[in-house]
Amino acid sequence: MDLRALEYFVAIYESGSLSAASKKKFVAQPSISSSLKQLEQSLSTSLFVRHARGVQATHAGEQLYPLAKQLLDQAVAIRDVFSTDTTKTPFRLGLIKGLGVARMSDLLGRFTRAVDSLELTLVSQDEPCQARIISRDLQLNNEQFVPMWQEEYQLAIPLHHGLALIDNINILDLQDLAFIQRSPCEGWAYLKQALKNANVRVDTRAKIQTIEYALGLVKAGLGCAFIPVSDDIIKDQKIHFKPIKDLSISREIGLGYTHMSDTVKMLQAVACQN
């Protein structure tokens, strides 16, 4: 009987399934299954009734849970006795803008829970940091890039704009469109080329750098913008988001790092989950 096995047991008990426990503990599901089996063998009792979907604690499992909890808490307390003033794990994470608050909150929440005593500092992606959440085009030569998710570029349209009524927006529909140009931007470069190819001109009203400002101006009715959208942004009810037909471009967001420390490793594990 080992502390790790008890940790897995507690995770299973609290999650209600082996699969959920495996996510919680950042190990593969068969590792949880095998560990539980060995714990049951060493205690000579069954701890859970297995169902097709999830497990249910047996009487023995109910008995063991508080005891295991207490033992694990005591082990943590022992660690704390000796480590109270020692390393918090400082970690500077660079972020690009516009990553989506809900998604990032979730990610960072899971990250901070996964690392003991993490002291997380969020900085801009161009400041000194140990890892960065960046788009693929920002990847440096000496940097590893682990893809996390993709965001499609879509046209952001003010609420009462004519284009809001068109179901499938064609590039020709952009002729003389009041446009908010965001650059430097992969998407803008792509769109620019496509506009040139179609002999279409937009009416650039503003040139800005950040997605936030672009969205602000769209909301104010100044014009449209072509930006990568996340779930957060799409929820904004004062803006319509529509793809442009035959213009499918997306940006790939991922984790960039040059040195794989344990903390970066854990961030990668957290990031690559789901």
Add this chain to the structure above:
Amino acid sequence: MDLRALEYFVAIYESGSLSAASKKKFVAQPSISSSLKQLEQSLSTSLFVRHARGVQATHAGEQLYPLAKQLLDQAVAIRDVFSTDTTKTPFRLGLIKGLGVARMSDLLGRFTRAVDSLELTLVSQDEPCQARIISRDLQLNNEQFVPMWQEEYQLAIPLHHGLALIDNINILDLQDLAFIQRSPCEGWAYLKQALKNANVRVDTRAKIQTIEYALGLVKAGLGCAFIPVSDDIIKDQKIHFKPIKDLSISREIGLGYTHMSDTVKMLQAVACQN
């Protein structure tokens, strides 16, 4: 921080040295050293001051010991909650006669302490058993034999016997000697051949099988016997034990087993420890 590391720590604390702890825990000394080092790293503190001979607990070590003890006791208690009526480990150990009470007591004591809930039954070596402490000549074809110790054959002489005064007994000194013959016995077969080679005859007064009876008769003054001696036997102050010059034979005592179960494995570990 792991339970095993804490067990090793407690063993070191209680023994006062890593070497003693390694014997207590039946692992090699480098395993203890390495485990302690890792525990100290994980707690970010030094637990012992190392000396050339043994270690001394630091303040942190003094602090940790009761906490570790408590945690380990709790872990044992949890095991007990679920295993109170389950397996005692029954184990039948066959023994040959004349193995030496002190040595065997020590061995069996360490064996029973090393195995949780051991239920040890001592039987004769020719009864059904899972392992046997036997001499090499009793080893069966399908049996593994792990040497444990050797016992030299010596002449057992009554206290007031003439031979007791001779410093170096020669085989010729055995001419017409009142003799207690123990057989079947490897030693007797060897001696018999040597007597024949030297054209010497002993006066066989008794033929017995066991070392105990042989010693009893020697003590009673009936004659001498040629038997393997252990520390126990040599302590008997009513008998002299002397080697016979140029007749160096010994019997090899070891562990015989046909199937290597965990319990047999532990017995072997205990047995092979000096």
Add this chain to the structure above:
DNA sequence: ATTTGCTATAGTTTTTACCTATATCAGATG
């Protein structure tokens, strides 16, 4: 009926805990 999300097993890989060998050192001993 099909899809989905779970558990359990098989086979493989990686990591850990053990081993033996031995260097080094300081205390014990003759």
Add this chain to the structure above:
DNA sequence: CATCTGATATAGGTAAAAACTATAGCAAAT
């Protein structure tokens, strides 16, 4: 004071354990 002894720490290697991926099988959900 030289030598021996018993200790700890490290190096290199091996075996076992803990992880992985792949996937079979199953029952609930759709």
